[in-house]
Amino acid sequence: MAEYQWKYEGDKPITIKKFMSQVGLGHRLLADIKYGDGVFRMNAKVEPITTIIEPGEVVTLVTNPIPEDPEVKVSDEPIEIVYEDQNWLVVNKPAGLSSIPGPTNSTDTLLNRVKGYLIQSGATDLRPSLIIRLDRFTSGIVLVAKNRVSQSMISHQVENHELDKRYTAIVSGHLELDHDVIDHPIGKVEDSPRRVVRPDGKTAQTEYWVKSTGEDWTEVEVQLHTGRTHQIRVHFTHLGHPLLGDELYGGPQTLIQRQALHAQSLSFTDPFTHEQKVFKVTLPTDMSDIIHD
Known part of the structure; x- marks a missing residue:
């Protein structure tokens, strides 16, 4: 069992359901709880989601552990942890490791490794969710929700592109x-x-700042304002400046053997504490060697 508490700071009585929507719980999770997959408590008493609460009252959500997904195999390979608490795991993914299982690799991806780590840690919720996914050969920060409550709570920020993700690319x-x-x-x-x-594609915005230049390359800091597949790689290719090492998009292969792209930093508002969390990881050597050579 996991417990989460919120104090209602409003000035008018409302239902538990409305209050939970205000704090960020999604409709799907609220429906699951309504039909028995967890309970709300007030003053140690289980209450239905339609119960009226008064200003200053505390609502406790008690959820059942999520059993593991047998389709996701367990990998005991290590992960580099940048940060961890009850709800979040921030990991520095190496280049070459897929984010989630797929047809070519179903046993040793980042998700498989995170599941293995949670089992070793004695966790009871064993269905982690990758809030950020990186291409196989892109390195850097990945945010993982360790339980369905944190996944539900962060979804609003994800949908509204409020996670500030910054990348270093060498084009x-x-x-x-x-x-x-x-x-x-x-x-x-x-x-x-x-x-x-293409004109009929999905809207995509990529902002960049030039950081340094070499004889035939440019280091840029990139901020994504949308989250399209291969967005950074596609946009710079469209400008005529594909990423170094990006074989799929025609990038030069002489200086690096994978796309020169690294998720360097992440900041977001923790929906549980309302604190701004900021994380940054250093460039891997295959990219830093180019810039500092």
């Missing part, structure tokens, strides 16, 4: 502008994993 050539917002829709390429800028 080929020299950019015309030191700062710009690339605003071009991105769509699929038939029978290919590639994506391209």
Whole structure:
């Protein structure tokens, strides 16, 4: 069992359901609780979701542990933990490790490793959710919700693109502008994993700042304002400056053997404490060697 408490700070009586929606619990989780997958308590008494609460009262949510998904295998390979508390796990993913199981790898992805870590830690909730997913050969910060309550609570920020994710990329050539917002829709390429800028694609905005330049490359800090597949890679390719090492999009292969892209920092508002959490990880050596050579 896991318990979460909230004090109602409003000035008018409302139902538990409305209060829980205000604190950030999603409709799906509220429905699960309504039908028996957890309970709300007030003054040690179980109350239905329609109960009226008064200003200053405390509501406790008690949830049942989520059993493991047998389809997600357990990997005991290590993970690099940047931060951990009751609800969150922040991990530094190495390049070459897939985020989630797929047709080519179903046994040793980041999700498999996180599940293995939670089992070793004695956790009872064994269905972690990757709030951020990175391409296999992109390194850097990944946010993991350790339980369904934290997953539900963060969903509003994810849907509204309120997580501030910053990347370091090394692109080929020299950019015309030191700062710009690339605003071009991105769509699929038939029978290919590639994506391209196309008029009928989905809206995509990528903001960048030039940090340094070399003879034939440019280091940029990138902020995503949307979350399209391969967005950074596609947008810089569209500008004529594919990422170094990005074989799929025609990037030069001489300096690095994978796309030169690293999720360097993440900041978000913890929906439980309302504190701003900020995390940053250093560049891996295959990218820092290029910049500092």
